[in-house]
Amino acid sequence: MGAVVLPMDPSAPFTLAPARGAPAAARDAVRRAVPHVPRWSPRRLGHLLRAVEGLRAEWRAAGSELFVLRGDPVECVASLAAELGACEVHTAPCPAFDELRENAGVAHALAGHGAKLHVHDETTMIAASDLPFGIAELPEVFSSFRRLVERGCRVRAPLPVPAIREASDATRALAAARSEATLAAPDLAEARAVAASHDPRSSFASDGARAAGLARIRQWFWHGDCVSRYKETRDGLLGADFSSRLSPWLALGTLSPREVAAEIRRYESERTANDSTYWLFFELLWRDYFHFWVRRWQGRAFKASGVLGRTPCGAQDHDAFIAWCQGTTGEPFVDASMRELRATGQLSNRARQxxxxxxxxxxxxxxxxGAAWFESQLIDFDVGPNWGNWQYVAGVGNDPRNRVFDVRGQAERYDRDGAYRARWAPA
Ligand SMILES: Cc1cc2nc3c(=O)[nH]c(=O)nc-3n(C[C@H](O)[C@H](O)[C@H](O)COP(=O)(O)OP(=O)(O)OC[C@H]3O[C@@H](n4cnc5c(N)ncnc54)[C@H](O)[C@@H]3O)c2cc1C
Structure with a gap:
């Protein structure tokens, strides 16, 4: 049997630990300000539901069922395992701070029922156990990581879809009743409706189900040959195909980066191998890097001073922050991007930077x-890539270039005719 545990209170305010040593007023400001950001926007939650419903359909088609539960994962998983008499529970690793604690809690609670938690290392393209260094020795900069990994690592073939054993009628009925009850909650119905709605200004409608991810691979790689032009198009802002758009599926695990790497190899052998096909692999290495980065740095990935321990500009101007979230700063390129994010849960890499x-x-x-707002809104939110990229851009991560983007210059370069600004933030 399979089980998924949905967040209990997705609209709960986003909270951050106050900076150590901060004066009491500043600590309160942090607590007051970020709570206006919900942990999950309805759109992000709805996207997760589509993925879960797609998974549930696959389990049912195989003669089994998926338990869709809601609550504290430690309690939900342990009590379900006890109820079903399960002696093994399998999961993928959660590399970040909170998730590791949660996994440890689940393992402990399961042990109390005589069951064991097995963690499979399947979320990165390069397996952590294949790295030529331990996680604690992860290179400080990406280019060193890439050199070492390209010299010494192979990408394993994706695992086949595991065989699902048929469940008894009684267990299937129990799972169906529990799942239906969970999925009928009014806030989930609202999230589902938001995720199904499509803003006509957006060129790409993402659907969390794995089947839609596989269809995207077929269309982008094979029908459109878009991967063969990716290096030239990847800084685009408008349109569906300037980049792969695979991140929402990769973030939830409904597509695996090893599947995408295998598709790149197949495309290279059957059609063409060029700088663009390599560049997609290169970007997947960035994804791996940030997955390992968050494992290496744990709590420091979320600290204001970052992994470098620098003092960041840390003003807590609530009105300016809200204006940024809403896309009303008065800076057209920023406003266009922030409105796109809010309306769709998606944003190109260029706009994010x-x-x-x-x-x-x-x-x-x-x-x-900002990282909290992205976490709340992005349908491809992924803890390492989000918090790692934010540290880079904020100058507290280990970006050797430590760049500050000239937003107006960037708009001139990447939105020369103003079409993107006109689409999302017309004057
Ligand atoms: C401030 C900021 C926050 C970000 N937050 C996230 C996040 O929460 N989740 C997320 O998946 N990506 C994040 N990114 C990275 C990147 O913007 C997205 O992965 C990319 O825009 C997704 O679109 P795509 O699938 O079309 O990417 P493509 O350009 O087609 O790239 C293919 C894949 O490579 C990976 N990738 C590409 N660029 C990066 C990168 N810079 N860092 C890590 N992985 C990368 C993604 O898995 C992506 O799907 C962030 C970038 C910035 C600057």
Whole structure:
């Protein structure tokens, strides 16, 4: 049997630990300000539901069922295992701070029922156990990581879909009743409706189900041959195909980076191998890097001073932050991007870099507030890539270039005709 535990209170305010040594007023400001950011936007939650419902359909088609539960994962998983008499529970690793604690809690609770938690290392393209260094020795900069990994590692073939054993009628009925009850909650119905709605200004409608991810691979790689032009198009802002758009499935694990790497290899052998096909692999290495980065740095990935221990610009100007979230800063390129994010849960990499740099470096606002907003809104939220990229852009991570983006210059370069700004933030 399979089980998924949905967040209990997705609209709970986002909270961050106050900076150590901060004066009491500043500590309160942090607690007051970020709570206006919900942990999960309805759109992000709805996207997760689509993925879960797709998974549930696959389990049912195989003669089994998926338990869709809601609550504290430690209690939910342990009590379900006890009820079903399960002696083994299998999960993928959660590399970040909170998730590791949660896994440890689940393992402990299961042990109390005589069951064991097995963690499978399947979320990165390169397996952690294949790295030529331990996680604690992860190179400080990406280019060193890439050199070592490209020299000494292979990408394992994706695992086949595991065989699902048929469940008894009684267990299937129990799972179906529990799942239906969970999925009928009014806030989940609202989230489902939001995720199904499509803003006509957006060129790409993402659907969390794995089947839609596989269809995207077929369309982008094979029908459109878009991967063969990726290096030239990847800084695009408008349109569906300038980049792969695979991140929402990769973030939830409904597609695996090893599947995408295998598709790149197949495309290279059957159609063409060029700088663009390599560049997609290169970007997947960035993803791996940030997955290992968050495992290495744990709590420091979320600290204002970052992994470098620098003092960031950390102003806590609530009104300026809200204006950034809503896309009403008065800076057209920033406003266009922030409105796109809010309306769709999606944003190109170029736009993410610009709005992050503007918040943290130009407006001088606590970068963690921005990371929290992205976490709440992005349908591809992934803990390492989000918090790692934010640290880079804010200048507290280990970006050797430590760049500040000139947002107006970037708009001139990447939105020369103003079409993107006109689409999302017309004057
Ligand atoms: C401030 C900021 C926050 C970000 N937050 C996230 C996040 O929460 N989740 C997320 O998946 N990506 C994040 N990114 C990275 C990147 O913007 C997205 O992965 C990319 O825009 C997704 O679109 P795509 O799938 O079309 O990417 P493509 O350009 O087609 O790239 C293919 C894949 O490579 C990976 N990738 C590409 N660029 C990066 C990168 N810079 N860092 C890590 N992985 C990368 C992604 O898995 C992506 O799906 C963030 C970047 C910035 C600057």
């Amino acid at each position: 610009n709005v992050a740099s503007w918040l943290a470096r130009t407006a001088g606002i606590d970068w963690r507030w």
